[in-house]
Amino acid sequence: MMGEISDKKQVVAPPTVEANNTKLNFMALFTGILLSVGLTVSTMVDPARVIGFLDILGAWDPALVFVMLGAIIVYMPLYWLLIPRKRKPLLGSEFHLPSKVKVDRFLVIGAVTFGIGWGVTGICPGPAIANISKGNFFIFIFILSMVVGMLVASKVNSSIMCSGKSI
């Protein structure tokens, strides 16, 4: 009897793993679908549309302003009404909110670099992944090179952090 109990204790998952993984995974799947439906309905998935929005000197297409507006109009009030009062999320064990508050050169260089890539292709990470099901060859080229770019940046980041240079 005692032996059985201690055996069970051995099997228990480490504390870093959230207890209700299945529910968390299901919710992640659901929100992923909903977000991607939003990207499709809003036409944000169409790089030509994005480039039309970024083309302020040409025939500027303001439609994507309404995408961001719609998203913030929903997210912002719900966030401020509900999240600061809650100690933890409904399913998870804690809120994983970004802890960085200071502006550093990584943020500035990163954002500017991302903007250039976004302008060149009209594609950002969400719409890139949303476009996968169509099987367009160029999307796979984009995603593969995006991952390469991410790996390079994380190497740069960690090597600078390790060398202890101040920012």
Add this chain to the structure above:
Amino acid sequence: MSIETFIQAFIGGCLIGLSAFLLLLFNGRIAGISGITFTALSTSGAANHWRWYFIAGLIMGPIVAQPFGFTLPDSIVGAFNASDTILENILVMLLGGILVGFGTQLGSGCTSGHGICGISRLSFRSILATCLFMLSGFATVALIKHGLGGI
């Protein structure tokens, strides 16, 4: 461009905001797609599974939206589309993809994480990052379409 286009964009945006909020409310996570993608690829274990489910959801979204008449674009061409050949478009996607990946990883976010979640939380870092990538996006397209003789 019609008023329907704007309404459609707005409704799509509301869905994006709602889903990002639900991910925070239920799972306690920021819907930053660049960060989720990179962490999904670079770590393993059960605590990482939700990221793969989220990515699977992103891939399934357009399939769910299709019966309602919302579809993915037929062609993926960048801002240089005036003279696109297959080789040129591959190079554009290679270059753009690397810049997007490098930039979002170094700058800890993209249009979803900084542009929606971060701005809504009134994070100064996110507001600044969004202004910067918008401006550099505007400048890049201006240069390609109007500054370089429309190559």
